[in-house]
Amino acid sequence: MKKTVTSDMNQTRIAPPEPMGSYSLSDVIFLLKDLSGVQLERPTEDREEAIQSGVHYSEMLPVEYQPSAEYIALFHSTLQESAEKVALAAAVAAERIVHKRGLKGVLVSLARAGTPIGILIKRYIALRYGADLPHYSISIIRGKGIDENAVLYMLQQHGLDSYLQFVDGWTGKGAIRQVLVQASEDFQRKYGYRLDDDLAVLADPGFCSETYGTREDFLIPSACLNSTVSGLMSRTVLRDDLIGEGEFHGAKFYREWLADDLSNLFVDTVSAFFPAVAEAAFRKAASTAEQPPEASWKGIADIRAIQQSFGIEDVNLVKPGVGETTRVLLRRVPWKILVDRMDNPNLRHIMLLAEDRGVPVEVYPGLTYSCCGIIKPLKGGQE
Structure with missing residues (x-):
């Protein structure tokens, strides 16, 4: 990592963030500007048309999906069934981070799907190794890059020798990993400081990451919902009329939904299994330490085949994996859903959402x- 920095980096001082979100500050600090008072939501169909007409997705927000009682019940049952499995995957990812980086890093989750996963990794490392790693959640946007002000703030707070470990929830096509790679190169050109583009994820079904908990494409309960399982935070927003030169990217904090918030329930339920899975996670991570897993990006072959089969020119309209398919059903205009088999137990919520929307x-x-x-x-157009 290059430690020589430009004058721009030394002179740019970033103001500390205002507290946001429903998580404890001991779990995560959001480096985001509060845009809660701004009307940014657009109906799904209007937003879809705008995106495919060239408006960048980060300039507006989807209307948050309000799940039915049946869907909320499915979330709770799925969480009970999969909490230990999620705990193991989070623990394996954490063990791989510790093996690679030691215990002096800074966890940087990518808002918003990465936030609960970053919290789980932070809690596991604290339990297993007694190290309280700083954890921030920042914005990264396809087509616009990472929030450089947030990166500058973390380096100013923790020093240039701090290792920033980026964390996300899962991979689909690997688009965010590619944005991170480009952002790291851009940051080095601008500031003379090289960020590591290693992206730790809970699940890597697209084979896009070297630091992951599992490569199984299974349902992570936090993918079922939107803000109510992500600290009541919206997607991140970047618009010139809302975000000033020295400010963080923006987001809304949906305080009005505190009564429906499941964010802490999710991380608390999963964290409770850490003592039970710690030894298995250590062994699993240690077994690959000699020959670390590589990113083969083999999921891309699926995408190309699907594009050809259905005559889809824009690759951004194809969203692979359980997490990404869930997002399509929650906030886009879906055309159809492809599955490996109809009786896949990981797809119960997908089937429920598809039936609800007539897809x-x-x-x-x-x-x-x-x-x-x-x-x-x-x-x-694209998102």
Whole structure:
């Protein structure tokens, strides 16, 4: 990591953030500007048309999906069934981070899907190794890059020798990993400081990461919901009229939904299994220490085949994996859902959402992922 820095980096002082979100500050600090008073939401169909007409997705927000009682019940049952499995995956990811980096790093989760995973990794490392690693959640946006002011703030707070370990929830096509790679190169050109583009994730079904908990494409309960399992935070926003030169990227804090918040329930339920899985996680991470796993990006072959099969020109309309398919159903205009098999137990919530929205589900033999969501093509464009 290059330690020589430019004058821009030394002279740019970033103001500390205002507290946001429903998590404890001991779990995470959001480096985001509070835009709660700004009307940013647009109806799903209007937003989809805007995105495919060239408006960047980060300039507006989707209307938050309000789940039915049946869907909330499914979240709770899924959490009870999978909490230990999620705990093991989080613990393995944490062990791999410790093996690579030691105990002096800073955890940097990518808002918002990465935030609960970063909290789990932080809690596991504290339990297993007694180290209280700083944890921040920052914005990264496809087509616009990482929040450089947030990165500068962390380096100013913790020193240039601090290792920043980026964390996200899961991989699909690996688009965010690619944004991180580019952002690291851009940051070095601008400030003379090289960020490591290693992205730790709970699940890596796209084979896009070297630091992961599992490569199984299973349902992570935090992917079921939006803000109510992510600290009541919206997606991040970047618009010139809202974000000043020295400010963090923005987001909304949905305080009005505190009564429905499940964010702490999720991390508390999963964390409770850490003592039971710690030894297995250590062994699993240690078994690959001699020959660390590589990112083969083999999921891309699936995407290309799907594009060809369905005549889809824009790769951004193809969203592979359980997490990404869930997002398609919650906040985009889905065309169809592809699954590896109809009786896949990881897809109960997918089937429920698809039925609720009247979206056809088809079996696609040989799929690397458990499922894949295809957004209805309108005029072209991307998110």
